[in-house]
Amino acid sequence: MTLRTELQRSARSIIERDSRVATGNFLGIVLGSGLGGFVESLSNVVEIPYTEIDGFSKTTVAGHNGTVCVGEIDGTLCVVLRGRVHLYEGHSPDSVVHGVRTLVQLGATAVIVTNAAGGVRSDLGVGHLMVIDDHINLTGSNPLIGTASKELGPRFPDMSHAWDPQLSGVLFEASAAAGVPTARGVYAGVPGPSYETPAEVRMIGILGGDAVGMSTVFEAIAIRHMGGRLAGVSVISNAAAGTGEPGSTLDHEHVSDVAVAATERFTKMIRGALATRDQWWEE
Numbered sequence: 439m440t441l442r443t444e445l446q447r448s449a450r451s452i453i454e455r456d457s458r459v460a461t462g463n464f465l466g467i468v469l470g471s472g473l474g475g476f477v478e479s480l481s482n483v484v485e486i487p488y489t490e491i492d493g494f495s496k497t498t499v500a501g502h503n504g505t506v507c508v509g510e511i512d513g514t515l516c517v518v519l520r521g522r523v524h525l526y527e528g529h530s531p532d533s534v535v536h537g538v539r540t541l542v543q544l545g546a547t548a549v550i551v552t553n554a555a556g557g558v559r560s561d562l563g564v565g566h567l568m569v570i571d572d573h574i575n576l577t578g579s580n581p582l583i584g585t586a587s588k589e590l591g592p593r594f595p596d597m598s599h600a601w602d603p604q605l606s607g608v609l610f611e612a613s614a615a616a617g618v619p620t621a622r623g624v625y626a627g628v629p630g631p632s633y634e635t636p637a638e639v640r641m642i643g644i645l646g647g648d649a650v651g652m653s654t655v656f657e658a659i660a661i662r663h664m665g666g667r668l669a670g671v672s673v674i675s676n677a678a679a680g681t682g683e684p685g686s687t688l689d690h691e692h693v694s695d696v697a698v699a700a701t702e703r704f705t706k707m708i709r710g711a712l713a714t715r716d717q718w719w720e721e
């Protein structure tokens with residue numbers, strides 16, 4: 439089966455469960471660690487477990503609930519991937535991006551990817567939101583390696599403007615206007631699952647990374663490869679290794695707790711952006 443056929447099967451599985459998705463024209467959202475509670479803000483929700491969608495993998499990490507949630511927020515249809523699969527779980531790069539590829543296949547107007555990330559730049563405080571302006575792929579891999587991806591887009595896709603400047607600006611302004619501490623910056627994607635050493639964090643800072651995390655860059659590449667519109671938000675869940683309080687350590691539970699606490703702030707950002715939807719939404 440070709441990659442395109444697989445995506446069409448996944449898309450059909452979702453449309454069979456909720457026909458609102460059939461005509462595209464929705465906001466795609468990928469929720470990272472701890473942000474799953476965003477779906478509480480949706481109305482008229484239809485929730486579909488990944489296990490019931492042709493081609494989707496099961497997620498395995500604590501805090502990642504694998505479902506597609508379709509619902510409306512302030513009149514805008516959203517298709518939310520609640521929980522993602524990661525490279526560090528042993529999934530292939532193709533599985534990691536299957537969900538976002540399905541969103542683009544379905545005709546998403548834009549896809550907003552979110553994550554929890556360690557703050558590398560010193561002004562990024564715990565709990566702040568960072569709108570992603572650009573990324574650095576430090577995973578050593580790429581979801582477009584191999585011949586199959588050629589069906590979906592160019593062999594050498596341009597990443598000069600991967601993160602949509604207009605939508606990123608809208609998200610930043612909406613968040614700041616709602617009184618949420620918000621920054622903009624560069625997301626460095628690493629494979630994980632070990633956190634970085636302090637020396638690696640210093641390296642990432644020198645390379646131009648402002649925040650570091652274990653997801654998102656493959657999804658960004660895959661979305662842009664298919665010509666989708668992309669924006670992203672990191673919840674700064676901790677000071678990256680070696681940059682916090684002397685003697686402090688990192689653990690996933692704390693990372694998730696901070697993201698849970700930031701869910702309301704993220705929701706404000708999305709609501710604010712949708713309030714000016716007529717200025718940026720392209721059907």
Ligand code: HPA
Pocket residue numbers: 554555556557633634650651652675676677678679688693
């Ligand atoms: N490093 C990598 N990934 C992360 C971090 C971090 O400090 N925080 C949350 N995800």
